[in-house]
Amino acid sequence: MLLRNLDPSNGLCNGKRFIYRGFYKNIIHAKITSQYATNQVFIQRIQLSPPENEGKPFKFIQNKIPIHLRFEITINKAQGQKVPNIGLYLSQHVLSHGKLYVALSRGIFMVEKKY
Known part of the structure; x- marks a missing residue:
């Protein structure tokens, strides 16, 4: 299940469910299971950081694939x-x-x- 709106016009929005076809190092190959069911998509890692660093001299950044496995x-x-x-x-x-x-x-x- 997708956790972020990546491309709503192509069906990649928050809460969308997929059937996973392949797991790779930085990309997931999946098929959308709803009205866009014919679409094969590739979901890549995105940069995530906290909204505020509260005066810290450095910034936290994570590269994650925004999905939750079911x-x-x-x-x-x-x-x-x-x-x-x-x-x-x-x-x-x-x-x-x-x-x-x-x-x-x-x-x-x-x-x-x-x-």
Whole structure:
């Protein structure tokens, strides 16, 4: 998941989810999973520094790739588990209603479900 707005016109904005295709030293190759689903993107490192250095004689700078890694499991492996946050990526139709029920009922909090 992306943590910064890098290029909103091409779908690279905060909170965007990806399927990662390759990890390299300074770049990540990924495919966007929403309306820009055909786009293959390369996310590079950016410079990050604190907003204020509070009178320090030096400046802190970090080079990071602005992503937060999320993990995935299959619906069958999720059966019997409870997790606080879930997100579904269904690239194909679910074969049975039971699997869909398992996928939708794994979250602990049922406050915000979007179908």
